[in-house]
Amino acid sequence: MEKFKVGITGGIGSGKSTVCRLFAQWNVTIIDADAISHELTGPGGKAITAIQSIFGKQAISAECGMNRAYMRKLVFEDAGVRHQLQAIIHPLINQEMAQKTASATGDYVIYDIPLLVESIHKYKDFLNVICVVDCEESEQVLRVQARSGLSVEAVMNIIRAQASREQRLAVATEVIFNGSGVTHEQLQSRAFELHQKWLLLAQKLSVSG
C-alpha cells in the first residue's frame, strides 16, 4: 500500500530536528536523510568501496569511513567531483529510504531532508507534501552560534550556500514558522494541527489507493 509522504526541510538551525521530534512523539516514522548519508559513508558503509575505487585511498579515513575533510575540500574545489560523489551516494540513499519506508508503521512517513529544495527535482514527484520550517536568518545565526560557537560570518557562509528563505517558501505546501519568539507550546500546537491534517490525507490515500 502506498504511504503518504511528507518532506520536512529548512535552513541550518531553523528547527527541523526539533519539529521532527514533535512528530516522533505521535509515533510518526522519521526518516533522516543526513543520518542515512552518514551511515553510507561511515566505517563499513555501502558507499565506501565505490568512493575508494573512484577517489583513491586518500578518500578513506583510518577508521575505514569516508575521509570527510579530504572529500569536502575536493568537492569545494571541483563541481565535477561533487557530481561524481552524488552519483554514488544518491541512488544508495534512495534505496535505504525505500526500505525504511516499506518497513515504517503508522499512516504516514516524514522525511527529514535538510537540502530538499536544493535537489527539488529529485523529490517533488516522490513527496505528497513539502513542509518548510521557516525562520529568520538573524535567528538562525543566533541558534547556530549558541550551539557551535562559530562566528557570524561562518554561519552566514553556510546560510548563503543553502537555498534562500524565499526559494524554500516558493515550493512549500505547508509552512511551520519557528522564528524569533515562537514558544515550544506554539510549535507543538502547529505541529499537531498538521499531524491531524496529514492523518486524514493519509487515510484518504489508503482508501483511494
Ligand SMILES: Nc1ncnc2c1ncn2[C@@H]1O[C@H](COP(=O)(O)OP(=O)(O)OP(=O)(O)O)[C@@H](O)[C@H]1O
Ligand atoms: N522556537 C525556538 N526557540 C528557541 N530555540 C529553538 C527553537 N526551535 C529550535 N531551537 C533551538 O535551535 C537549535 C537548532 O534547532 P534544530 O537542531 O532543531 O535545527 P535544525 O534545523 O535541525 O538544524 P540543523 O540543520 O543545523 O541540523 C537547537 O539548539 C534548538 O534547541
